[in-house]
Amino acid sequence: MTPLATLVLTPIDPMALVRAASGPGNGAVILFLGAVRQVNEGRDVTGIDYAAYEGMALRELQAIVDEGATRFGTADVVVEHRLGELQVEDISVGIAVGHAHRDAAYAVSRWVIEELKRRVPIWKREHYTDGTREWVDPTGHVSAGSPR
Amino acid sequence: MTPLATLVLTPIDPMALVRAASGPGNGAVILFLGAVRQVNEGRDVTGIDYAAYEGMALRELQAIVDEGATRFGTADVVVEHRLGELQVEDISVGIAVGHAHRDAAYAVSRWVIEELKRRVPIWKREHYTDGTREWVDPTGHVSAGSPR
């Protein structure tokens, strides 16, 4: 299977990812799903909107799956990231990895999600129960758009 | 969710496992699938039959999911292992773990599959293209049932 990165506005189908990463040589398939949590850092979240620099995000995602597919031996790798408005429990990202052995499958899965979080230009704005919205800054700084 | 261990004779439904491990507090869900590979240690495999000491296997599996559900903070854990005759690409085991954070979700997933392989009394007999069948001994010894 060609390593495949996708950005979508519609719900992610986890089984489609699992199928894409499966094959007669793959003894282990690992699916990672990221989902919107109801509470983040103590604040009640009602939803999230994801925005991206779409062209660059897609290039970076594709570079990550291409590298992931060869970095720990040959793996089948497919990644899908959703953009737009998501509700609590909606899946924001799905990563499926198929490999002959589970050691490598776990390693690839973990590597792909960490790289994605490190360098793919995607941003999320949390919606809180009090009606406010705030861009999330994982580096812990106060967001430029939301002085507190 | 109550941690749940199941033995089945019928095909495993990966999405049912994902749903069971999902929830509004779970920002990460990881599904591990073990599947029958076409080639194992250089020999062409046409299928596998899985046998178990069912009563004990179920107890051990349940003990593993119970411990996995609390060992790295609270997690939702569900495990299903298939028994009987499987073909290449059929899923033999599915493990779904839901947790607030991905670090712990990966840790639980990995811990559960390693414990399962270490102590749950399940055995597999590979069927080869030459018509022979052999019980697999992961410790590398020649199987008692198949002198070579």
Added chain:
Amino acid sequence: MYDAIARMTVTVLLFASYAEALGASSLAVEVAGDATVADVLSNVRAQPGADRLPPMPLVAVNQQYADAHARVRDGDEVALIPPVAGG
């Protein structure tokens, strides 16, 4: 007068390669009333095909892993566990 130590019977379960080796999936084994897992194993070794068992097979008594010194009781289920290969 009869034996001070009564005899008892345990059920030995055999699986996978061990069941093939002994040509049976269970055996009724009679041992002394103070027998341990090791005594049950000695008895099993007298069976045809038991030479193909390893020197120290894993054992479970009533579905719990047990060591060679563990006592067994009348009616216990003593399972010989080949190297497991689940997953």
Added chain:
Amino acid sequence: MYDAIARMTVTVLLFASYAEALGASSLAVEVAGDATVADVLSNVRAQPGADRLPPMPLVAVNQQYADAHARVRDGDEVALIPPVAGG
């Protein structure tokens, strides 16, 4: 006679909190013909709201991460990348 170094225009893209800070998602910025990323950033800093940008924002030129010394060319797409939060 006109300037020895020609002027050129690059498109600056702003996203998420940066777009909110400057009230725009893109700016047409005119810089000298030998300009670097740092020169483009200096120009952006003259915009209202730019005081809410960090001292050293991440930058991509034509969808590739670039450092402050990288040269830009006429028509380049220079994106200011807020801390990413995908996944």
